[in-house]
Amino acid sequence: MFACIYDRIVSKTAATDSENETGFSPLVDLAFTFSPLVEQTKADTVVFDVTGQDLLFGTHPNVLANELNAQNDSVRNVADEIARRAAKLNLKINIAIAANPDAAIHAARCCKGTTIIDGDDVLLHLAPLSIRKLDYSLARVEADRAEEIQATFALWGVCTFGDLARLPLAGVAERLGQDGVRLQKLAQGKTDRQIHLVRPPIGFEQSLELEDPISELEPFSFILSRLLNQLCANLHEYALATNELRLRLVTERCLEYRLQSGISAANEKDPTEVGVLNTCDLHERTITLPVPMRDPKTLLRLLLFDIEAQPPSAPIIKVSISAQPVKPRASQTGLFIPLAPEPEKLEITLARLAKLVGGENVGSPESLDAHRPDSFRMKRFRLATQRKKSRSNLQSVIRNPQSVMGFRMFRPAWRVDVETIQGKPTRISARGQASTRIRGQVVCAAGPWRGSGDWWRSDVWARDEWDVALVDPNARESKVICRIYRDLTNEQWFVEGIYD
Structure with a gap:
């Protein structure tokens, strides 16, 4: 047995707007409360299998005179339950229950209220219906072909389902082909097809x-x-x-x-x-x-x-x-590429580290687009994908390789004592680990370059930077070029790095 629900006031636009969080219309959700076998024929029509629902909504056979009355009563109870749940959803629907889905669809669309069709009385209920209500899409007839057949029916004087059902099968097949045969079976309520199931929503x-x-x-x-x-x-x-x-x-x-x-x-x-x-x-x-x-x-x-x-x-x-x-990840490693740690094991290791030192201290540093020197933030660590190495030689782009200088930055910056004359550094004396290398007389100085920012924050920064060349006769290197800066917030000097 199949039940069909037809919404009398829904339109295609309204059906799209009324979709709920499951992605289906209220008609489909209502049908899923009765059966997992649901087909949404159109925006206003839903048909579903109600076989076995008499176990839930039926009456025990001993209560009535015979089993036939008990079966009819159980089908009526199913229809009443559908109507009751639809009323809670404020749906104005027609309900039809028949032995095949196509008969239930036509009855629900054309008959107001609740219609129950027994197996032997299908033609009795469908015969008075207008031939214009025949759904050609259920017989897999294309729109252009459907217009031709409608014109043929008008010439033959076929006005109702009963008129088409009483035509001789051989004559219909000879003049209209297999499309006409399928349409006649629709009018007779004798189609036998599998419903196109709507996949229930996936919930993980x-x-x-x-x-x-x-x-x-x-x-x-x-x-x-x-x-x-x-x-x-x-x-x-x-x-x-x-x-x-x-x-x-x-x-x-x-x-x-x-x-x-x-x-x-x-x-x-x-x-x-x-x-x-x-x-x-x-x-x-x-x-x-x-x-x-x-x-x-x-x-x-x-x-x-x-x-x-x-x-x-x-x-x-x-x-x-x-x-x-x-979608799951798909990876293909090369024969000559070093194996990286498995992402699952790496994630567990990172979770253990985050538990020990805190989640904000685990990850990959990322430079910020800001003027604050050496500003960065920690982002989630991800394995970099292997890329092909470029064959271009960077040295070939530089015409004079001897003019290239590198800058070795100290993190954190080294604390130094600086002697100045009229604000210009003249001698530097380093402390601690920098004392053996960063010290001597300043023979050349360029600067200052002042930078400041974040004045609205508690950790405001401001400093003057200098590039200086140092000469110390007692040191291994006769001349050292480095960058120093004076922190204007506390008037202290630091070495940020040296040029190689």
């Missing part, structure tokens, strides 16, 4: 409500392992992976709040909708992965490291894990 989320609160990490790891195994199995079934995990923990404080507010936890889907909760009552974490993964063991260890770094403030009563589905 696992949740579990705990009978007793959990406050220790070891028993909680078994719960996470169970959920991650199922989540990764779903990803593997669709040949997908994930690059983002979202962990949501409902703590015992949230339950106490709901009990004090008189709200049942079983009927509450989103605890944040109850009222204003503290941030510690609902523990949410998001883990972004550098590459798509679906290994439950790796994901479990990453989640445990994150929970150890930022544990919830109260025992846990509910766990939810959701994954962002993406």
Whole structure:
């Protein structure tokens, strides 16, 4: 048995605008509440298989006189339940239930209210319908061909489904071909086809409500392992992976709040909708992965490291894990390229380091587009893809290689004492590790070059830079060219680096 739902007021534009968060129209969502076998024929028409629904909505055969009445009563109960749920969604629909989907579609579109067609009474219900209501697309007839057949029906005087159903099959096949034969079967309600299924929405989320609160990490790891195994199995079934995990923990404080507010936890889907909760009552974490993964063991260890770094403030009563589905990574290494560490193992190592020294101190430094000297930030570490080495020789571009100078920067800068005359450095005496190299008389100086910025911040910076040449007879190198600067915020001198 097949049931068809026809929305009397929907249009194509309205159907597109009314799609909800699942990506389907309300008609499709309504059909999925009854059966997983759903076809959306058009924007206003949905047909689905209701075989076996009598076990849920039917009446026991002993109650009625015979089994036929019991079957009719169960079908009527299914139609009434569809109408009841549609009324809750404010849908104005026609309902038809028939032995084949095409008969149910035509009955729902043409008959207002609820129509139930028995197997032997199909033609009795379809015969009065106008031939203009015949859906040629169900018989796989193209639009141009459908116009020709409609003109032929008008010449023959065919006005209803019954007129077409009573025509001799041989004559229809001779004049209209197989298209006419399929259309006649549509009018007779004798088609037999498989419905084109709508794929149900894919959801990669696992949740579990705990009978007793959990406050220790070891028993909680078994719960996470169970959920991650199922989540990764779903990803593997669709040949997908994930690059983002979202962990949501409902703590015992949230339950106490709901009990004090008189709200049942079983009927509450989103605890944040109850009222204003503290941030510690609902523990949410998001883990972004550098590459798509679906290994439950790796994901479990990453989640445990994150929970150890930022544990919830109260025992846990509910766990939810959701994954962002993406295509899995595909990599092909060369025979002569050194093997890089596996991304999964590398991510676990980085998570351990972040646990020890803090997440803000682990990653790759990235230079900032700012005037502040040596400004950088830490970004997430990612393995660089192997690139072919350029064959061009940089020395061939430089006409005079002897004129190239390198600058060796000291991090942190070395502290020095500078003697000045009228603000110009004349002698430098280094301290500590720089005392054996950065010292002597200044024989040449260029500068100063003043730079400053971030005056609106607490760590404002301002300094004067000089390039100086030093001569020290006692040093190994007779002349050293370096860059020094004076920090204007504390009036101290530093050596930023030397020129090679």
